[in-house]
Amino acid sequence: xxxxxxxxxxxxxxxxxxxxxxxxxxxxxxxxxxxxxxxxxxxxxxxxxxxxxxxxxxxxxxxxxxxxxxxxxxxxxxxxxxxxxxxxxxxxxxxxxxxxxxxxxxxxxxxxx
Amino acid sequence: xxxxxxxxxxxxxxxxxxxxxxxxxxxxxxxxxxxxxxxxxxxxxxxxxxxxxxxxxxxxxxxxxxxxxxxxxxxxxxxxxxxxxxxxxxxxxxxxxxxxxxxxxxxxxxxxx
Numbered sequence: 001x002x003x004x005x006x007x008x009x010x011x012x013x014x015x016x017x018x019x020x021x022x023x024x025x026x027x028x029x030x031x032x033x034x035x036x037x038x039x040x041x042x043x044x045x046x047x048x049x050x051x052x053x054x055x056x057x058x059x060x061x062x063x064x065x066x067x068x069x070x071x072x073x074x075x076x077x078x079x080x081x082x083x084x085x086x087x088x089x090x091x092x093x094x095x096x097x098x099x100x101x102x103x104x105x106x107x108x109x110x111x112x113x
Numbered sequence: 114x115x116x117x118x119x120x121x122x123x124x125x126x127x128x129x130x131x132x133x134x135x136x137x138x139x140x141x142x143x144x145x146x147x148x149x150x151x152x153x154x155x156x157x158x159x160x161x162x163x164x165x166x167x168x169x170x171x172x173x174x175x176x177x178x179x180x181x182x183x184x185x186x187x188x189x190x191x192x193x194x195x196x197x198x199x200x201x202x203x204x205x206x207x208x209x210x211x212x213x214x215x216x217x218x219x220x221x222x223x224x225x226x
Contacts, residue, residue, distance in 0.1 A: 001172075009153070032213065043117070043203060043217030044156075051213070090155060094213075099144065099163060100171060101215065103156040 002027035002093045006104035013081050014112045021076040021107050023091030033074040034092040035065055038106075044090060050074065061085070086111045115139050119204050119218035126194045126225045134189040134221050136204030142216070143209035145187035149173065149200040150220070156203065162187055163209055194225045 005024045013019055025031055032051050036044040048059025055067040065076045074091060088108045094101040120135045138145065146161035158171030162181040176198060178190040187206075191198060201222050205215040 004155075006155075034213075041219075043219045044205075044215070045217075046214045049213055092156075099146075099161055099169070100158055102158075102172075103148075105153055105155040 001100065002031065002095070002102050004091050004093050004102050004104035006089075006091055006107050008107045009105070010108045010110065012110040012112060015083050016080050019076075019078045019081045019085070019109070021089050021091075021109070023074045023076065023104060024072050025074065025091070025093045026072065027093055027095065029095050032094045033065075033067060034094070034101075035059065035063070035074075035076045036090045036092060036103075037061075038088045038090065040087070047076070047089075081109075081111055083111045083113065085109060117204055117206055117216050117218035119202075119221050121221060122219065123222050124224070126191075126223065128195060128225060130194050131190070131192050132194065132223075133191075134202055134204075134223070136187045136189065136218060137185050138187075138204075138206045138216070139185065140206065140216065141184060142206035143184065145181065145204065145206045146171070146215070147177070147179065147187070147189045148203045148205065149198075150203060151200050159189065159202075191223075194223075196225045199223060199225045 003026045034049045035047040038044045050067045088106045090106045091104040117138045143164045147159040148156040157173045160179040162168045204218040
């Protein structure tokens with residue numbers, strides 16, 4: 001079965017600084033990769049997804065992620081973080097015809113003023 | 114736009130009691146699923162369904178039952194609650210042909226004493 005590792009449990013950045021959240025996956029076939037964001041007390045919202053094609057994908061709220069097959073990674077980036085970006089971020093992996101989407105343990109982002 | 118609606122939002126049970134978490138979606142999604150979220154564990158798939166009358170087990174199905182009698186509803190049943198089932202539960206749905214975006218409910222926080 002596929003699996004996802006998010007090495008950073010908690011990250012703190014200053015407002016205006018750049019952000020990179022790491023995600024590594026394990027899957028034998030071509031993966032579908034996702035980043036979701038969860039604000040406190042809320043469900044998860046999709047930020048962006050990668051199925052195929054251009055390995056740099058753009059998402060909502062100014063986020064982007066790059067798929068690197070050689071490194072089995074799908075890191076999330078944002079050039080300038082806003083205080084409203086404070087939340088928990090989850091990386092997930094799925095595949096065509098596979099109904100079992102696996103999530104990482106999440107990375108909690110704190111934004112300092 | 115209701116999307117995915119979960120009830121109740123909060124519930125406290127005693128060990129051995131039974132209860133049902135309700136999930137309804139109004140987007141005509143064939144696929145529905147239940148996840149549990151625990152600190153440091155991310156989201157883990159409990160059960161899923163790809164249509165009325167069809168259900169299957171996910172990663173952590175023990176102690177939970179599901180049924181799917183209509184496209185809209187996918188209740189999760191705990192027949193004899195245990196403290197290990199204390200968690201936040203999320204229902205999610207998507208179109209079956211889209212192995213992509215899951216739409217999540219706001220979650221149900223369950224405490225088993």
